[in-house]
Amino acid sequence: MALLKTVAEKLLERDYMLVPQLCDSTVIGKSSKYITFFRHIGPSLYGISFIASDTSYNCRMAYTILRNRFFTHAKSTGCGSAFFVGIFIDGGEEIEQFCTHDIEDYTSGEIEIRWMLDTSAKRITVKGSQPDRIADLHTIINSALAEESGALSYDTDIETLVNNERSKRLDAVKSRSTIFTLALIAINCFMLALTYLNGGPEISTLGSLGALDTEAVLKGEEYYRLFTSGFLHSGVLHLGCNMLFLYVFGSSIERYYGKLRLLIIYLGSMLSGNIIFMLFSGGVAVGASGAVFGLAAAVLAYSLHVKHSVDGKDTYFLLMFVLISIGAGFLDAGTANSAHLGGALFGFISGFLLCEDTQKK
Numbered sequence: 618m619a620l621l622k623t624v625a626e627k628l629l630e631r632d633y634m635l636v637p638q639l640c641d642s643t644v645i646g647k648s649s650k651y652i653t654f655f656r657h658i659g660p661s662l663y664g665i666s667f668i669a670s671d672t673s674y675n676c677r678m679a680y681t682i683l684r685n686r687f688f689t690h691a692k693s694t695g696c697g698s699a700f701f702v703g704i705f706i707d708g709g710e711e712i713e714q715f716c717t718h719d720i721e722d723y724t725s726g727e728i729e730i731r732w733m734l735d736t737s738a739k740r741i742t743v744k745g746s747q748p749d750r751i752a753d754l755h756t757i758i759n760s761a762l763a764e765e766s767g768a769l770s771y772d773t774d775i776e777t778l779v780n781n782e783r784s785k786r787l788d789a790v791k792s793r794s795t796i797f798t799l800a801l802i803a804i805n806c807f808m809l810a811l812t813y814l815n816g817g818p819e820i821s822t823l824g825s826l827g828a829l830d831t832e833a834v835l836k837g838e839e840y841y842r843l844f845t846s847g848f849l850h851s852g853v854l855h856l857g858c859n860m861l862f863l864y865v866f867g868s869s870i871e872r873y874y875g876k877l878r879l880l881i882i883y884l885g886s887m888l889s890g891n892i893i894f895m896l897f898s899g900g901v902a903v904g905a906s907g908a909v910f911g912l913a914a915a916v917l918a919y920s921l922h923v924k925h926s927v928d929g930k931d932t933y934f935l936l937m938f939v940l941i942s943i944g945a946g947f948l949d950a951g952t953a954n955s956a957h958l959g960g961a962l963f964g965f966i967s968g969f970l971l972c973e974d975t976q977k978k
Contacts, residue, residue, distance in 0.1 A: 620706070620736055621649050621667055622773050623761040628654050628665070629782040631753060632925045637775055639666065639683055646772035651679055653687075656752070659933040660697030662690075663752055667734075670708030677715055680705075680731075688727050702730045702751055704758075707737070717744035734758065753924075789923070791875040798867035801883065802860050805905055808848045809856050818851045823903050829891050831899040847887040849903040859905045866912035869928045873919055878971045885967055886911020886960035893959025907956035911964025913939055918968030 622645045625635060637643065639653035650673075653666040664687035668676050680703045691699035705712045716731040730751060733742040739762040743749040808826070809818075816822045824830060827845025834842050850856040871879045890907020917935040920927050927935075939961055946954030 620761060621645050621652050622778075623764055624667060624758065625652065625654075625773075625778055626782075627757045627761055629778060630785075630925060631757060632656055632931060633663075633665070635775060635779060639686060640775065641679075643775050644772050645775060645778065650674055650676075651683065653683055655687075655690075657696075658752060658931070659937075662694065662696040662699045664691075664699070664701045665704065665754060666702070667704045667706060670705045670712045676705065676708075676712070684729055691727070696726075698726050698728070700728045700730065700751060702732065702754060704732045704734050704741075706734045708733050713742075713744065716742075719746045720748075721746075736762070739763075786925075790872050792871050795864075795868040795871045797876045797879050798864060798871050801867065802863055805848050805850065805856060805860060805863075809850050809853070812849065820901060823849055823851070824901070829894065829902045831895045831901070834895060843888055843891045844884065846891060846903050847905050847908055850905070851903055855904060859909050862909045862913065863905060865930075866909065866916050869916050869919075869930070870912050873927065874915075874971055881971070882911055882915045882964055882967050883908045886914075886964045889963035890953075890956035890958075890960030893962075894953050894956040897955045898953060902953045902956060904953070904956075906953070907960030909960070910939070910942070910957045911960040911967075913942075914961040914964035915968030915971075918965050919972050922969065922972045 625645055629635060633654040633656040636653045636655055639651075641650040641652075645652060649669065650671075651666055651668045653664065656663045656665075664683075666680065666683045666687075668680055668683075670676050684701050684703065687701045688699055705716060708716070713733060716733050718729070718731045720728060720730070730747050731744075732747075733744070734740075735742060739759075741749070741755065741758060749755065812818050812822055812826060815826065820828075824833075826849055827842050828849055829842050829846035830839070833839045850859065867879060867883065870882060874882070887905070887908035890910070891902075894902055894907070913935065916927050916930060917932065917939060920930070920932045920935055926932070943954065943957055943961065946952040946957050
């Protein structure tokens with residue numbers, strides 16, 4: 618089945634992992650009988666097996682074996698829920714009857730779904746009370762059906778497919794080093810040391826070093842505070858949390874956007890967060906969290922743009938991090954959450970704009 622090769626390419630692009638142990642051979646091509654992929658999305662594990670509905674082997678038995686092995690693996694990994702999708706390609710009346718499947722309990726930890734794929738009509742058929750959308754499978758399959766063939770030969774080694782996808786991701790890297798991210802961390806650490814040398818993180822000390830003071834900025838025209846405040850922190854714990862996430866997200870931005878774009882997103886998010894803080898909160902504030910939220914949101918934008926994970930951080934993780942962190946900020950009166958929101962907003966928008974510009978080049 619030449620279609621399997623095209624589908625495999627697209628699934629690998631979307632972070633699905635090809636499972637050689639659940640494929641009928643090490644080669645994908647016209648004679649392939651079945652091929653299986655796994656993907657973790659949040660607490661759920663998805664298994665997808667494409668199964669040829671010919672008469673040379675018992676495809677229903679193959680489905681049962683693949684399903685059972687998937688659910689056994691899901692149990693061993695402690696997943697919150699497991700979804701197995703068996704997709705029968707060009708099946709007849711017997712397969713149609715087998716795929717007419719009703720799901721009675723969607724709260725079960727194990728859900729099995731059976732679809733039929735008609736390659737001549739180029740459509741997916743769903744029988745019984747089953748979902749016709751699961752994860753992003755429907756979009757991927759329709760995209761594969763729209764193409765006559767993939768970029769590789771009809772008979773393609775599984776290892777070649779995996780290596781090709783790995784090479785494409787390496788080609789997307791703009792910077793091999795993360796020296797700018799480390800430099801930003803060093804500056805923040807230096808400023809905290811300077812804070813303690815001048816009497817510690819008291820309001821007077823932080824103010825003299827450049828803390829964000831709404832009145833000083835608006836009335837005293839001390840606009841430098843919009844940036845200097847982002848390199849000051851109220852203590853070791855405050856600094857440690859921000860620097861941890863600066864490294865986690867900043868290193869990804871530096872790798873995939875380059876050093877200049879890292880500075881644009883970092884400083885722009887810092888400025889945006891501080892302006893929003895002055896407009897909606899006011900008072901005195903310090904910290905790099907607005908800039909860090911901007912970096913996290915920019916990584917989320919990149920993940921959405923390329924439709925796969927970034928350095929192991931998938932879209933689900935990134936979205937949950939941003940939403941939970943901002944939500945937690947509302948519970949702490951001492952947190953400048955408006956700065957977090959402003960930084961995240963700038964980071965997300967600039968992440969999309971700069972990512973598109975990067976892709977064009």
